[in-house]
Amino acid sequence: MSRIAIVSLACAGALALSACSRPAPPDEPVRAVKLVQVEAAGHTGSAEYAAVIQARTESRLGFRVGGQLLQRPAEVGQAVKAGQLLALLDPRDYQAAAQAAAAQVAAARTQRDLAAADLRRFESLRAQGFISGAELERRQTGLNAAQAALDQAQAQATVQQNQAGYTRLLADADGVVVAVEAEPGQVLGAGSPVLRLARSGPRDAVLALPEDRLSAVRVGQPAEVRLWAQPGGAAAVWTGRVREVAASADPLTRTYAVKVALDAQPQPPLGATATVRLAPPAGSAAPAAGPVRLPTSALWQQGSGSAVWVFDAQAGVVRARAVQVAGVDGQQALIAQGLQGGEEVVAAGTHVLSEGQPVVRYGASR
Template identity: 55%
Template sequence: MTNKILRVLDLSSLRTALLWIPVAVLVAGCSKPEPAPEPIRAVKVVTVQAEPLHSRLEFAGDVRARVTSALGFRVAGKLIKRQAEVGQRVKVGQVLAELDPSDYRLAAAAAQAQVAAALTNRDLASADFKRYKELREQNFISGAELERRESTLKAAQAQLEQAQAQLASQGNQAGYTRLMADVSGVVTAVQAEVGQVVGAGTPVVIIAQDGPRDVVFTVPEDRVAAVKVGEPVGIKVWANDDLLDGKVREVAASADPVTRTFQVKVELAAKDELPLGATVTVLPPSMSREGLTAIKLPTSALRRDGGGSAVWVLDTGSMTLRSQAVQVETADGNDVVIASGLTPGMVVVVAGVHVLAPGQKVQIYQGKTTPGQAAKAATAANTVATPAPAPVAPAAPAASAGK
């Protein structure tokens, strides 16, 4: 009896277990697997140290004539001929352009006619005065009448002189229809074409006068105080890399209204005749950084953090990262110069900075290098990270089959 009861209980337990098996399978299928631990990221680092600066400020400039003349007609008119062309060398007295002189010739002819009329009136007044003077000597007329004739003669003489002056002026006006070079030099610009009506004084031809040459360049407002009149500067010619000596001759007193930069003129030596418009590089020694030392980092080490720049500093004890704000002063080649925020000896991440987080645990990247390169890299980085495993010694040559 007892065995029968036990046999029934075993069947009942087996049936219950079989019923719970699908439930357990469903529960096991719905549960989330535990996430795999995040791998420790490898980072490239450098040790902060003061290094010498190698860059110097360079400014692009061009060669210009010290004196440039903008020549224009002294009268208005229609341009009918232009002999000057850009790049042409001209001499004093050479005709550059001509206006239509028809109106001025007519005006000169009218002035000539006025001179003739004034001359006739003067001669008539002179003859009257001579006749009335003889009558006065014979007491046939009063002294007042003689004085009136004398006044008429003086007025006629004045009108003649006025007409003659007018004729001379109109003659000059006709001569002003020819624009002639009053200096020797090179035509650098032409600002009027044939058929154009130009006003008096409107520039038609720009001439760079022969003589001394200047190198002209511009500097920003924060650097203009470092440029002094009389300061020697180096000038490197772009075409052949020749290095010439120059001297600052003039610094603009006010900034350009458009670029907000200050123009600087450098005097070239008389022996250094560079072509007009030649491109040069100006090297002011007062703006050179050579010989100075500062903390430098690759540009890849910087990231934006709020309103400024920051870097990741590695705590070599816990191998975790922390953010450090820095202030960038300027650039030195492909590196940036750090003004504040870092001290020598800090270990800074220089690659992949945008995928890191504060407190993240990292390891130092060990590149595939030869034993000699690995030793040099470890010495240059000067980090205190876990040293790389010692290089495996080359295996001994296998024994020959005969031994």
């Protein structure tokens, strides 16, 4: 009985030890991955930038005289015609000054007419020999002075009339009001801007160019402009050429303003957002071979460098491969070294993979 008890205790201990041991690890899951085939392509040098459609000529309009702003009928986004009233100053002081100048003209004209009548009488007396020639010359000089005073008064009256007219701000051309900078009741100085008018006519696509791309843009360079609101419509595509490149950078963004003149009619709407694709400058030769292009999602950090997962079709697993990144073009990374044409690389989900992990092909694209 003791031997049987000993055997029973040994079996129970073995069973307890087997129950406490760590279970065998599960098999590595076979993941479905999206693959992209490596193709080496020459870098064409074309680039896309966000831009805004603006009028080629935008004028900041203001009064030529100072005063209190009474009315501003024009509002942002309103289309106006040449000669249309945009704003009005208090004209009372200028109208009073114009009336005073008109009164001075009337007084000067009266003095001129009196001097002219005196000269005619003295010419008759001189013909009869009753006065000397010197007296007649004094009368002629008086008439000349009266005429000069009349001319001066008329010039001053014209100035005052113009000043009174300057209290009405009129549109100097057809266009659209794109901004207002003064409100009724505000006292303005001469030349203070009241609103900004975008003139009808040619329009530009204005983009902000990074400093590292400045050397690749030239005046006259071809460009294609496509509206964001209508990305698939042929009617929403315009061709143009670079018209102007800013000589200095914006102090805040440190980018350079580039204006692309649009060729076709009708012109796109003002303020519309567009994508500008700049072609390579004229005379530039495209390289015969370029870096490998991959989606930026295919890259992952390996130590201090970058790596990708290369699919081993024979073994059905992925292998880590260190690569050298030459740059980024939009959503694509330019790989200078580490890959060869025809290899397949995992395009997404790189963070859940490990070295030698079995995978299956979800889809391949070229």
